[in-house]
Amino acid sequence: MIIKNKTIVADDWTVLRLNEQESAENVTVAEGKVIVPLQVWLQQRDALQQRAEIGVWLASAERPEDLKGDIHKFSVIAVDFPKFSDGRGYSIAYNLRARLGYAGELRAIGDVLRDQLFYMQRVGFDAFATRPDRNIEDALKGLTDFSEVYQTSFDQKLPLFRRVQRKGNPVVDMANE
């Protein structure tokens, strides 16, 4: 199960993670819906792009620019969070959405927990494979921690000061009128 578009849904994608014996060049990508590591995509691009559906995932040290030109070929792009505190994935997501124009499913995978989801959805993630040892219904609550935000990001193109009429100091405003 994953969270997608703010609801809990069944998921039939498999994330391929290479073990030490496997290489990006030689690993066999199983049939069906597989999210492959970026390196596997780059090495086996010709074969993989023949598939009806293919996904790719980026490690936090990898660059989304490496997918430039291929963006439209994926049904899903995932970004891995090796641990909670590694925040590179937030900028990767922002760049995929805002700079590379990726419009498909953007999924957070790895150490993904309830308390990161609010920020993750703001930078452009719309799917979350939360850690399997935690309650996914509970994690869903993380998406609604705040009902207002100050700054722009991918989800909110205008900062608060351009969206609403905010009041100045009433004392001074009165004096000016």
Place this chain on the structure above:
Amino acid sequence: MYRYDEYDQQIVDERVKQYRDQVQRRLSGELTEEEFLPLRLQNGLYMQIHAYMLRIAVPYGLISSKQMRMFAHIARKYDRGYGHFTTRQNIQFNWLKLEDTPDILADLASVEMHAIQTSGNCVRNITSDEFAGVAQDEVVDPRPYAEILRQWSTFHPEFAYLPRKFKIAISGGKEDRAAVYAHDIGLSVTKNAQGEIGFRVLVGGGLGRTPIIGSEICEFVPWQHILTYVESILRIYNQYGRRDNKYKARIKILVKALGIDEFKRQVEADWADLKDGPGTLTSEEVNRVATFFTDPAYEKLTDHDSQLNEFKADSRSFSNWMLRNVKAHRVPGYAIVVLSLKKPGSVPGDATAEQMEVIADLADRYSLGELRITHKQNLVLADVRQKDLIRLWQEATAQELTAPNIGLLTDIISCPGAEFCTLANARSIPLAQLIAERFEDWDFQHDIGEISLNISGCVNACGQHHIGNIGITGVEKKDHDEWYQVSLGGAEGNLSSIGKIIGPSFTFNQVPEVIDRLLQVYLRERLEAESFIDTVRRIGHAPFKEHVYTTDFAVAEEETADKHVVAPARYSVPYFSPRF
């Protein structure tokens, strides 16, 4: 000062709710300590040696008397009756229980305060000039921009898990009073030749293990673009800052590795995409925020009250105080008053609940109900009528808030040190007390004149020892004994510099004697009206080193039954650090 509107209040209230739930999940065991750690850190909550410590944000150091009274309430209800003002213009409470912290945040939210992003690897509280808006040398009031940056950085979704903490300071005077050279981003708001407002942007300054003075990344960023420019700096840092080694993770290391030119190229390539986009500031927003920082209705007064001069002639203590603690205000007949939290023998930056309440009353009666916290851990009443100075001095003296030592030897910056902090190698506060007591004589201090003495219990430099004229650092040695390195020649302000270590380290009890010897050299060598730092710069380190190390130290070591257990009288718990 800035007041919350319904949006600000809603965000802070929702934060309290979110945090309360996180604490609940921690207490029920649903969250492990490892998972809870980054959550509590984003909220200024540290687990220290004896208890939890909560750091509360005081945006750019500005608070109201009502907020100060809330600190007194928190000190009494949840802590041990006092709080500690920090070098980043915040306040910390050191003796809290985890289960109380959600209620503390709710109390704070009721007076438009919070603890958001006061620790953790995120954008921290924005600091600024403690004399903003009243300084005679001010070019542009930095406070509206500080508030705009506060809002922009609050819960920024992309920059909450940076490689390391991120500190921004902003100044608007000709003289830098916000240590902009020692911050991850240092902003000086200024005007160009056409009179347009913009920012000189410095990047990659910082203290800690690798002290570096910030480099100029852009000479002038027009005010409209400051948020997007800062965003691009943070995006480059978030992607490329080192995460493999916590000691090399600050932005200064990235800037150094890439070189300022390459770093600037990357930032501006990112920025090209944002410039003039929706993140661009509008004049409506700047004007709106600026309405909270307009001049109060100052009375038409004149300087040089004759009564003041008479009283000065009569009272040495008052004239010393006038000389050191009262600063020129840009409006005639007004003065800026610095209340000293550095009375020799006291803990630098500590204030009791009773003092906080008196200070709040003083602010209401003498300074339009507002206060500022300085990065030197003192408090400022920014708008005092000169004719009220005598009464104010008398009342503040009764609360021991008028030590005439601002900018002098006993105006010591000190971190909490090993009694509280798990990182520290050595104690800081007792050393600050020992030094202050040795050099307590006011005539001596006034004769020495301007000098800064900063103490950190370890290399992480919370006491900003690198930019003290004299800097003291607790260092780790074998046997885990307390040892201190002494550095010389650091400075903040327009002529910022990093101090250099003078030689082998000293024991706790040797340090005051070391300082005495450094001062002897200064008194011997100084030219007329030359400050300590100017003498150091003119004659170099050699004469100081020589005098410090030529003769042996005849100081007796502290006698304690067990040197691993030192019980400072002030804290009624046995002092035991896991590091000793």
